[in-house]
Amino acid sequence: MREETKFYLGFDIGGTKIAVCLGRADGTIIASERIPNLERNPREVMNDMVSCGKKLLADASLPPQNISAIGIGAPGPLNIIEGKIESSPNMKNWNDIPIVDFISKEFSAKTYIENDANAGALAEWIFGAGKNCSNLIYLTMSTGIGGGIIAEGKLVRGNDLIGGEMGHIVLDPEGPACNCGLRGCYEAFCGGRAISQKIMADLSQQPEHPLIRFAQGDAGKIGYPVLIEGVKSKNGYALSLWDEICLRNAQAIGIFTNIFNPEFIILGTVALAAGNLLLDPVKKLLPRFAWPQMIKNLKIKTSPLGCKIGEYSALSIAVYYDNNSRAN
Ligand SMILES: [Zn+2]
Incomplete structure (x- = not known):
């Protein structure tokens, strides 16, 4: 047909x-x-x-x-x-x-x-940013962090068809507890739920803090939405948390880059909202975590398929x- x-x-x-x-x-x-x-x-x-x-x-x-x-x-x-x-x-x-x-x-x-x-x-490989490429990594960063790997023209699924759990690589075994039971996962540092919980724990006693005020009483906004506003308005707390998030993203992306040598890394959800606020520092930090040869032809982009x-x-x-x- x-x-x-x-x-x-x-x-x-x-x-x-x-x-x-x-x-x-x-x-x-x-x-x-x-x-x-x-x-x-x-x-x-x-x-x-x-x-x-x-x-x-x-x-x-x-x-x-x-x-x-x-x-x-x-x-x-x-x-x-x-x-x-x-x-x-x-x-x-x-x-x-x-x-x-x-x-x-x-x-x-x-x-x-x-x-x-x-x-x-x-989707990114067949219809989106990576059409006709052979090596692509997609990372979706919403409540949790998930991802998928296209390597040499095939979806990587592993022996039990459960491979590619990219949000749960351990970046620091002494790091924050993750929902999955491990400690210090990429998701425990950068996932939306983890960021909301961290902001609540750090600022819940400070109702006048700019990040809490940005939420205008909507607890659902306490997380990436208020954090991104805080970064844009150069709030000190937001900037320092953002530095940590960018560093951990660069660390995780560096690991994936050194293993798979992808042509594209496509970032969804939070990265779409943050744009270059996230992409620029991550690209700058990447040489600390991946070889120059691996980065040379790598393109890191936000998802063109969006919503x-x-x-x-x-x-x-x-x-x-x-x-x-x-x-x-
Ligand atoms: Zn985990």
């Missing part, structure tokens, strides 16, 4: 909502819709996913047999071998749910699941595995 006649369906599952989209292998998104997920019964949500997917197909006058493959992106942990979503802190109801089997039967189409961080790497990364991620899973048979 010619590439332009192939259609793919994607489901990007998040803790609060699910993006459903219909697209082509060239990255054209024909249609997309979002449905709520938060605290609902997974069976009910999966039925909604099927109805929504079928509606997108009907609106585009496409019969389901025209779908070449379906991709599902979801937060880990996943049982990729059995095609199941397992319980996670943001999706407590989704425990041992055989979603791949369910969706593939409903649409009679090959269906693949991948964790959302790996899917982000596929559409979920839709592109789900589609990229379908496109990638439609073209690369999977070992499981």
Whole structure:
């Protein structure tokens, strides 16, 4: 079948909502819709996913047999071998749910699941900043830090299909405790949750501190949003915390660079909000953690897919595995 006649369906599952989209292998998104997920019964949500997917197909006058493959992106942990979503802190109801089997039967189409961080790497590689390159690393820095690695033209998944947990490399064994049980992980230094907790612990007794005032009573903003404002307004506390964050990012990126010698490192979420406030110091600090030969041709960029990364991620899973048979 010619590439332009192939259609793919994607489901990007998040803790609060699910993006459903219909697209082509060239990255054209024909249609997309979002449905709520938060605290609902997974069976009910999966039925909604099927109805929504079928509606997108009907609106585009496409019969389901025209779908070449379906991709599902979801937060880990996943049982990729059995095609199941397992319980996670943001999706407590989704425990041992055989979603791949369910969706593939409903649409009679090959269906693949991948964790959302790996899917982000596929999206940047197939549709985003790293099109046609062979070596790319994607880092998503939101509540936690996740990542995916494309090495020599393949997604790195490891022996148990759980490789690429880039947020949990230990940068300092004496560092802050991480949610994963280790100490001093990259995520424990730079993840959104860790930064919120640090700012709360440092400043909660100082209601007049500029960073607390920036939040205007919205506790959800205490974290990167107020920190970035603090850095822009040259607040001393914010600048010193930012220095530490930039140093730890450079350390982690330096480690990945020396191991994989990537052409692109693409940063999402927090990096999109911070832009050059983050990129410039990280690039400056990188020679402390990686060889000059490794840095020479390396391009560090923010994600061009931005807020559409979920839709592109789900589609990229379908496109990638439609073209690369999977070992499981
Ligand atoms: Zn960890």
